[in-house]
Amino acid sequence: MKKLTLLIAAAGLLQACGNKGPAYDATGTFEADEVIVSAEVAGKILWMPIEEGQTIAQDSVVVKIDAGNLALQKAQIEASANALQQKTNDVQPQLKLLQEQLQVQQAQMATLEKEKRRFEALVKADAATPKQLDDIVAQINVLQQQMLVTRQQMNVQQSTVGTANRSILSEQAPLTKRADIIADQINRSNVINPINGTVLLKYANAGEVVGAGKALYKIADLSNLQLRAYITGDQLSQIKLGQQVKVLVDDGKKNYKTYSGAIIWIADKAEFTPKTIQTKDERANLVYAIKVLVPNDGYLKIGQYGEVDW
Template sequence: MIRRTPMQWKRYGTIAAVLVALSGGAYFFWLSSQSAGLPAGITGSNGRIEAERIDIAAKLPGRIAEVLVSEGQWISAGDLVATMDAVEIEAQLHQAQAAVAQAEQQKLQAEALLNQRLSEAEFARAEHARTERLAANGHATQEQLENRKTVLTTAEAGVAAARAGIDLADATIAAANASVERLQSVRNDADLVAPREGRVQYILAKAGEVVGAGGRVVTLTDLTDVYMTVFLPARDAGLLAIGSEARIVLDPIPDYVIPATVTFVASTAQFTPKSVETADERDQLMFRVKLTIPEDLLEEYQEQTKAGVAGVGYVRTDDTVPWPDTLSVKLPQ
């Protein structure tokens, strides 16, 4: 092992500090050079085109049955992206549907029983009334009247029990239907669909693989929300207003100028010196700014839109300053 002397370690530390200072100075020199040649009130900074990504994931653990898309493919909202193995869930769903049919048959039986009990109660009521008239005229004994009363009471109790049987059948049907709805929801979750239109960026799992709950299967790039992120010093970021016009020039097509809008300015600095005591140090505070391309323009140039392309974003810190001719909107025909 090579041993370093304290003097050597000190020398290496000094060299590292100088390199850090030089790299920081080079960065700020580059940043200031971006605005060179621009009129006062307009500034620019390097950035990269970004798009929101949507991870299409499995809600429940299971085996992937089929992946129906390929990388780079354009898909619409609601398109089927992949399917999970749902044999077990489908069996449970069929069982629950059979339970619903069984409960409905039980209700039909309960309704038939109720009609029978109503007929019996009506007959018992008529017999009791006739026996009462006979007993009043001395043609029937008190014992016969009491027997008819008992039969009537029993018949009325049978009617009440039959009505309760129908209520029980209704509750059983409701419970069975709820089970069907729950299992149908689980079955629907086995079909992974695109929540929005966009382009397939990555396929993260293949057919036959087992994924856990929340396991990502496909990553979709939402090309309806495309923007460039730039970093501006505090003196410029503090003058920006949400909704202000912006311009984007991409490295592969420098002859074209794309319109954009300032949709976000960070409330806290991204790069902060160890201590902020002087005006120069405050100028070194860098804030993240988001320049969003209009959705209708993205739709028009859907096939040409790609994330990851580098370029320069320009903003106006003074809305009264007109854009120079070099930054006038110019789009491919």
């Protein structure tokens, strides 16, 4: 009878040990890099066909915000820029008039030069007086001065009109930049999904009016989750970056599901033990946080507990 009692006690002890589960070196919860996507311009949401739990591809347009007002602003700025050309002065009519005047003076100069040569010949032949030749030379000098003034008037006219036009057209560059800024805002009215991931939360719906910076939805890549766990200083020397470890997750049947993971981050400073985290050495007051990257087969969830064994 005594032998039978010992056998039953031994069997109970073995069963209790079997239900205790596997040992682990650290424990923590799963998390992911969550991205909150916000509106970059204010307006009414015209289109937002996403739902929580939906997987969205990177660079896809997921939200459209009404940009009609921005389009009108851009058109107004472009019209103002185009109107500047009509405000500029055309220097060609004035230049044409002065060029015609110069051509007449050049024709007169040619005639006077011819007369000068004729009178020089007559003076040599004593058929004309030197005074007549001097009068011709004086007329040539006066005409040369007139031609010089005409050329100066042409230069002044070009410079004056050019300066005035540059002053008017100097407003075109700022207007163009303003139009470019509005065009960029119009492009930003189409919200582009930044990563491949699953929508975790929606903060807005189609038909709502949102302001710039308003959160629209939260998304995260759940294909790989990070187990954030805590270790003691004694365990710190046992791990390194890139080290392969086992991650154990309770499958709800008093058993554990095993995953392979890799340590991708080790804190460089110790911190006080979080209340929700247990470590192998419960007496430790300071612990180091680590992150283990674990491929997700769909069963791992954000906030779920996991245990690390190396």
